[in-house]
Amino acid sequence: MVIKTKHIIVWTVLSFMLPISGPAGAEAGPESGAAVRGAVEIHQKDGALKADRSNVVVYLEDVPGAAEPPAGNPQIRQHGKQYVPEVSPVLAGTTVDFVNDDNIFHNVFSVSPAEPFDLGVYKKDSRKSVRFDNPGVINLYCNIHPNMVGYVVVLKNPFFARTGPDGVFEIAGVPPGTYKIKAWQRFGPEAAATVITAGGPVNGVVLKLTEEKISLSHKNKWGQDYVDPENDAY
Numbered sequence: 298m299v300i301k302t303k304h305i306i307v308w309t310v311l312s313f314m315l316p317i318s319g320p321a322g323a324e325a326g327p328e329s330g331a332a333v334r335g336a337v338e339i340h341q342k343d344g345a346l347k348a349d350r351s352n353v354v355v356y357l358e359d360v361p362g363a364a365e366p367p368a369g370n371p372q373i374r375q376h377g378k379q380y381v382p383e384v385s386p387v388l389a390g391t392t393v394d395f396v397n398d399d400n401i402f403h404n405v406f407s408v409s410p411a412e413p414f415d416l417g418v419y420k421k422d423s424r425k426s427v428r429f430d431n432p433g434v435i436n437l438y439c440n441i442h443p444n445m446v447g448y449v450v451v452l453k454n455p456f457f458a459r460t461g462p463d464g465v466f467e468i469a470g471v472p473p474g475t476y477k478i479k480a481w482q483r484f485g486p487e488a489a490a491t492v493i494t495a496g497g498p499v500n501g502v503v504l505k506l507t508e509e510k511i512s513l514s515h516k517n518k519w520g521q522d523y524v525d526p527e528n529d530a531y
């Protein structure tokens with residue numbers, strides 16, 4: 298998670314200086330606190346803004362207090378030879394269920410240092426689970442299908458959001474304080490800014506990401522090239 302200085306913008310907003318905006322009831326957090334809202338921008342190599350700003354994980358780096366993982370396990374489905382969702386931010390300690398929707402066998406493995414694992418090969422309607430205890434980014438691959446690429450982003454607190462295509466985010470229930478807010482993407486370095494809330498909402502945070510790569514090609518679980526990418530025979 299190396300941050301380049303040129304990608305850092307410091308966006309410091311004293312929340313009491315801003316009018317409250319957004320629909321009533323937007324603060325859906327489990328506890329009292331303020332919403333932090335904004336959007337990400339993705340600047341491509343040619344300088345153009347990327348239209349699809351989905352699957353960016355926006356999170357607050359350090360927030361005091363303990364939090365429990367969700368009671369129900371989040372699911373990542375193997376659907377149409379893709380991981381759905383492709384990007385899953387979770388709180389450390391969360392168990393994720395991997396469910397095979399496809400009428401073919403899939404594997405799930407990761408060689409990421411934070412949580413290396415291999416779930417073996419399993420068939421339609423089967424599920425296997427992994428508990429993610431260590432913060433970090435865990436790349437998900439399938440040893441059969443090289444185009445299956447997913448990510449579990451394990452975070453230290455529950456103050457995070459995943460963007461949709463419009464790049465908009467809202468993190469609810471943030472306690473008063475000064476925080477570093479970061480945006481993680483698949484195709485380049487993170488962006489960061491600082492937010493300050495005195496108890497009211499913070500609006501208009503902009504995190505500017507730079508896209509540096511397109512390819513997500515990778516090796517199989519043995520560290521070798523995939524031999525027959527179209528082999529669905531098993």
Ligand SMILES: [Cu+2]
Binds near residue numbers: 403445
């Ligand atoms: Cu597969």
